[in-house]
Amino acid sequence: MSRPKSVERLIENFARLPGVGPKTSERLTYFLLRSDPNVARSLVEAIETARASTRVCSQCFNLDESDPCTVCSDASRDRGLMLVVEDPRDVSAFEESGFRGIYHVLQGRVSSLEGIGLGDLTLSALHRRLAAEVPREIVLATNPDLEGEGTAQLLLEQLASYGASITRIARGIPAGATITQVSKSILADAIDGRRPLA
């Protein structure tokens, strides 16, 4: 290649990030090299600070700046209601929706394609948590896709014996959507999950 070595190396580094192909990587590199030095400096500092200040919660495996995380150390939370999610990003999403229970982050989902099994998730830690304290309800909140549904099914078998009521988040038409514009599988979910109004 005819590019300066340090430029080439930055392109290679960006290309290691998920979803960043060679063209995007080149674009990011030349942008950083030509923009105000503060843009690059601020990015570098943000990476270093975030790496240094975040840790995985030893109780729920959420990503936070404290361990136990903000949710686990919040005494006002309903410990009887546990939401099991795939990823710390799901915790952020449910927090914004106003959920006030506690979480367990699986750190992934079962995927035979990617060779990820139940043993690769934080399931044994979940068993230890449940051995100490069983919530009245465990809501399986893995994604409503093929792998998320499969993971929920496997979790149901694993958790059935604890005596907690085990539920699954609802599938249906997303709020704000138009019926004529959502897929037929969403409409089928909406009919399947219909609820009495009176």
Added chain:
Amino acid sequence: MSRPKSVERLIENFARLPGVGPKTSERLTYFLLRSDPNVARSLVEAIETARASTRVCSQCFNLDESDPCTVCSDASRDRGLMLVVEDPRDVSAFEESGFRGIYHVLQGRVSSLEGIGLGDLTLSALHRRLAAEVPREIVLATNPDLEGEGTAQLLLEQLASYGASITRIARGIPAGATITQVSKSILADAIDGRRPLA
């Protein structure tokens, strides 16, 4: 937002990069926070090294680790043949194609939409170069799109008086393409630019 402050800050920093929306930015952030520490460290180092070692060539405005750049300081180059390009990335691309002349990097193209005029490009530096030495041929190699063609047209007017022969890179069917699969404007270019074989 319910995310840790340092995570939020990294997401904001990634989102400042061109073409990186909020979802991509979140994905990059969580990837860097959970991957091997060396991935983040190597990226940080690559950004710092590339920022520290690259500079803009004071002659042709190419981006390189030396000033004058590798091309401008190469005595074996044909200084009679100057390729005028929009961007340092174009220099890399033409270098790989085997071009052995010299360059002038405009650092952009005229765009009325973005409010970029001729005065925002490195045109006065090009006039100074030409006052010192006029190449026998100046090839306008701005992109074959609306703004690149417009910029080439304006440059033609600006450079006509120097006595150099001014040419434009060829438009036509890209090597390796199939005639039935390229657009009609590419085919029209190919007919317009036809050349005698004997």
